[in-house]
Amino acid sequence: MSINCTNRDALEDFLRANLKESRYRHSMGVEEMAVRLARLHGADEEKAAFAGRYHDIAKNFDTETMDSYVRKYGLPEKLIGNNALAHSKVGAEILEHEFGVADKEILDSVRYHTTARMDMTLLDEVIFVADVVEDNRTYSDLDYYQDLAYRDLDQACLEILEYTIGSLTSKGMEIDKDTLEARDWVVNKIKETENGK
Ligand SMILES: [Fe+2]
Numbered sequence: 001m002s003i004n005c006t007n008r009d010a011l012e013d014f015l016r017a018n019l020k021e022s023r024y025r026h027s028m029g030v031e032e033m034a035v036r037l038a039r040l041h042g043a044d045e046e047k048a049a050f051a052g053r054y055h056d057i058a059k060n061f062d063t064e065t066m067d068s069y070v071r072k073y074g075l076p077e078k079l080i081g082n083n084a085l086a087h088s089k090v091g092a093e094i095l096e097h098e099f100g101v102a103d104k105e106i107l108d109s110v111r112y113h114t115t116a117r118m119d120m121t122l123l124d125e126v127i128f129v130a131d132v133v134e135d136n137r138t139y140s141d142l143d144y145y146q147d148l149a150y151r152d153l154d155q156a157c158l159e160i161l162e163y164t165i166g167s168l169t170s171k172g173m174e175i176d177k178d179t180l181e182a183r184d185w186v187v188n189k190i191k192e193t194e195n196g197k
């Protein structure tokens with residue numbers, strides 16, 4: 001793989017050392033699915049593989065470690081104590097600053113893999129969707145979402161966003177502004193694509 005980073009072996013060791021076995025398996029699954037989606041939808045396969053493999057690099061940090069990285073990199077205060085949201089932002093900072101990954105597209109796709117955002121790049125969409133539909137996932141509609149992801153990446157993105165928003169709402173949890181903006185953005189993108197047909 002020719003993605004630039006200062007020490008690929010050290011990066012790989014860091015991933016292994018910091019992920020639980022099941023999370024490591026998930027990461028390999030996201031790498032594989034991201035490559036599949038990249039091939040089908042015309043994204044860069046090497047970038048998809050790299051971002052997929054390392055997207056959850058910070059996922060299993062304990063709260064103390066996560067918070068220390070949030071402070072170290074001057075990330076928003078609202079991420080303190082919120083591992084679910086912080087791990088994607090911290091992961092991107094670690095890849096950039098600890099391992100010299102300079103590719104903005106890769107870093108952004110890691111940074112926004114949990115919330116999504118408006119104006120998603122093709123790689124953002126590939127990683128966001130691959131995270132949810134990789135082969136190790138066990139929810140009952142997996143086949144449906146995989147088929148959808150292979151056929152129509154925007155629609156898959158939209159349905160995953162709708163599901164996320166619905167499930168957070170029903171739990172009375174706050175929905176990240178980026179997620180709401182991503183939903184509106186992809187709704188418009190789908191409309192524009194349909195009008196252009
Ligand atoms: Fe994640």
Ligand SMILES: [Fe+2]
Binds near residue numbers: 026030055056131
């Ligand atoms: Fe993930």
